[in-house]
Amino acid sequence: MSHTDAPLLQVTGLEKSFGDNHVLRGIDLTVASGQVVCLIGPSGSGKTTVLRCLNGLETPDAGVVSVGEWRHDFETAPTKTQRAALRDASAMVFQHHNLFPHLTVLENVIEGPVHAKRMPRAEAIAEAERLLARVGLAEKRDAYPHELSGGQQQRVGIVRALALAPDLLLFDEPTSALDPELVGEVLQVLKELADEGWTMVIVTHELQFARQVADQVVFFDGGVVVERGAPEDLFRAPAEERTRRFLDRIL
Numbered sequence: 001m002s003h004t005d006a007p008l009l010q011v012t013g014l015e016k017s018f019g020d021n022h023v024l025r026g027i028d029l030t031v032a033s034g035q036v037v038c039l040i041g042p043s044g045s046g047k048t049t050v051l052r053c054l055n056g057l058e059t060p061d062a063g064v065v066s067v068g069e070w071r072h073d074f075e076t077a078p079t080k081t082q083r084a085a086l087r088d089a090s091a092m093v094f095q096h097h098n099l100f101p102h103l104t105v106l107e108n109v110i111e112g113p114v115h116a117k118r119m120p121r122a123e124a125i126a127e128a129e130r131l132l133a134r135v136g137l138a139e140k141r142d143a144y145p146h147e148l149s150g151g152q153q154q155r156v157g158i159v160r161a162l163a164l165a166p167d168l169l170l171f172d173e174p175t176s177a178l179d180p181e182l183v184g185e186v187l188q189v190l191k192e193l194a195d196e197g198w199t200m201v202i203v204t205h206e207l208q209f210a211r212q213v214a215d216q217v218v219f220f221d222g223g224v225v226v227e228r229g230a231p232e233d234l235f236r237a238p239a240e241e242r243t244r245r246f247l248d249r250i251l
């Protein structure tokens with residue numbers, strides 16, 4: 001894997017509450033360029049909320065986030081322009097692909113580049129076709145989402161994120177809504193992206209997958225990072241009791 005040590009993403013002291021529910025209690029996260037980081041932990045521990053804060057879908061109450069050149073201390077509320085810049089730095093793939101049902105595969109993929117990024121339509125189409133071919137879906141360009149399997153829909157969801165040419169890819173349990181026999185094809189695409197050097201933060205319950213692709217695994221519980229490390233260390237010899245209990249339940 002080719003990555004440099006320069007952090008592409010740096011998060012310090014991230015805090016977020018929903019009403020009385022203090023969901024993130026000071027999260028630190030450093031992701032080097034080209035690294036794959038998997039966030040694991042029990043349901044409700046705050047993993048998705050971290051991704052949503054990184055993609056500008058939620059505004060943190062406190063903390064500093066830097067992605068590439070973009071940096072903001074959330075002690076002050078970001079302006080609209082700052083929020084847009086944060087949103088543009090990453091692209092998120094959701095648990096459910098969220099494709100527009102009335103648009104074809106190709107139209108779904110070019111929607112972001114053409115409308116949000118103002119890319120010329122012909123250029124967006126050429127890039128979309130290239131990316132669809134890469135995930136084995138070239139011949140589906142004119143199909144509608146309901147004509148595709150769940151795994152194919154999710155691969156289109158990934159292509160839609162890639163088409164935005166973000167610095168950082170965020171995946172929120174990308175396989176958890178899929179039938180078991182469709183999980184493999186989506187994980188294969190993620191592995192290929194990792195090999196190509198994309199910087200990715202992946203919330204996942206697929207620990208076997210995390211073990212294979214992650215440079216760093218971060219274990220969350222109760223809105224804090226309990227433990228982090230290389231997968232071979234964290235899975236084989238977790239230092240914390242809470243991590244051990246979680247892994248015993250899942251593995």
Ligand code: ADP
Pocket residue numbers: 018021023041042043044045046047048049050
């Ligand atoms: P995980 O991804 O680890 O399952 P989440 O980040 O989805 O955890 O959720 C953490 C906590 O935040 C949960 O208690 C959840 O109910 C709460 N939460 C998440 N999003 C919202 C929201 N938009 N409004 C209110 N509560 C939320």
